[in-house]
Amino acid sequence: MSNNFSTVERFNVSRETFDKLKIYEDLTKKWNPHINLVSKNTLNSMWNRHILDALQLVDYVDASTNKYSDLGSGGGFPGMVLAIIFSEQSPSTETILVESDKRKAEFLRTVSRELEVEVKVIAERIEEIPDLKANLITARALAPLDRLLSFVYRHLNADGIALLPKGNSYQDEITAAKKNWRFDLEVKPSMTSTDATILKIGALSRV
Template identity: 45%
Template sequence: MDAQGGANDVSRETSEKFEHFANLVRKWNPRINLVAKSTLDELHVRHIADSAQLYALAPKAEHWVDLGSGAGFPGLICAILADEQGVKTSFTLVESDRRKATFLRTAVRELGLTTTRIVADRVESVQLLGADVLSARALADLDALLAYAKPHLKPSGVALFPKGARWKDEVDAARQRWSFRLDHYSSRTHPEAVILKIGEVSHV
């Protein structure tokens, strides 16, 4: 399956927000290492477009939770896209590194994302968030991600996890402890990567 949608089919205003955000990442990166320095010249493909494709796969949501948000990928990018479309989705970005949380708060303020809040705490310590959609990028393997996600997902909620070439191994390992519905979509930015769309998560 192919993931539809991305960062290219957006309004000029949203493109400008993406560029503003990219400039913020470049400005802050030397101080707090938001992304690998080697990827700074490819921010729009490696990080922004890669994150934007998750938004196209998400069902309609009142509350979107992004765990381990780091530099805001994918949560902040999806919040920008929701804002562009006038969608009334509230976003909660969880980031335990307080310097990165400060960066995220700065970005949220400068981009005018009034329905986005930042929680500076460890995932395990956050009160239950009741997510319709939950995302996480490069945070942990799938088994650990499901342990993080399960308490915060509504029973009808969906998790979206970008994964690399070894995603099938992660799925097989996770199924030793978890039962879940799974769809996978080919990444539009990495030839061997996929986005896992997971629901109905329960312990085996």
């Protein structure tokens, strides 16, 4: 998919924000040979595989979201993409990216500075930081759902939601997770891959 303005217009993205997404793409490609932020096999299709894949989560974000955290941010997908969108559409939303790899955390801070998008980057392990009490959490390719929900449960407000992109094994992951967790679930189709889906989870509690 071409990385032109028409691909993001449906998300009410301004030309300025589109330009920031483009700069972010360029920075990722520049740093990737040294840090491995994304699979090198996806660099040529990065706009679709990573940026639009993250951007589609905007459709499921509640307008009242005021504290957002991305767990295991890696190169910043979806966390930095949503931070860029929030900086325009919801500037009062606090964004926290949690990434224990110090080099990747420094990359995220560099993107934040260069794009003038305010984010807090925590370079520590998810299970060792104080509870974030976020009302929106995302995590992409971090862990199987059962384990992932233990991280989400710790850092999500009781009335918050989690948006968790998953691959084609999501049904098996849901079945396994329900042995230990209760939750409201909506399964949303991915606009970038027929093999992917987005799990919207709320009302999370332990069995």
